[in-house]
Amino acid sequence: MTEKVSVNSAARLSEAITKLTAMFREKKFVVVSLRPGKDRTLDQNALWFAMYQRIAQMTQIGDASDARKYCKLHFGVQLLLNDDEDYRTSWYRVMRHLPYEEKLAMMGDCPLLGPDGFPVTSLFNRTQGIVYTDRIVADFTAKGVFFSDLIGEEAA
Known part of the structure; x- marks a missing residue:
């Protein structure tokens, strides 16, 4: 359990304290970890979904789900391989030997890994999410896909 x-207001702080108190009363033992900063935001997830839709509309990649799988495999995996030794070890052990088509399929809904497929973007911190977004924009802008209305003129 x-x-x-995420605490970003006095109301959320109060909610966190209430939940902690209730859990302590019920279980008597609670482990608490605290760290400053923000996680990936819902805004970032919404932006990626809009980008996947745009890629699907403006390329022959398939639907938004296909665009998501492609971006996870081509941009996200490489980012995590570069940044995270544990991820790199696991990827090489489990996925590296698979044919490209299987790796791509594993990035999306599958019986083994669930609706989100092989974990990639869910593991990102905010900085990695920004880099991922920038890599998608750079690659697909060069292929004629525009994102300026989604992310602003200066970023596209």
Whole structure:
């Protein structure tokens, strides 16, 4: 029963304290980890979904789900391989030997890994999410896909 609470206001702080108190009363033992900063935001997830839709509309890649799988495999995996030794070790052990088509399929909904497929973007911190977005924009802008209305003129 792990619960994560982001505190960004007095109301959310009060909610976190209430949840912690209730869990302590019920279980008597609670492990608490704290760190400053923000996680990936819902805004970032919404931006990626809009980008996947745009890629699907303006290329022959397939639908938004196909665009998501492509971006996860081509941009996200490489980012994590470069940044995270544990991820790199796991990727090489489990995925490296698979044919490209299987790797691509594993990035999306599959019976083994669930609706999100092989974990990639869910593991990003905010900085990695920004780099991922920038890599998608750079690659697909060169292929004629425009994102300026989604992310602003200066970023596209």
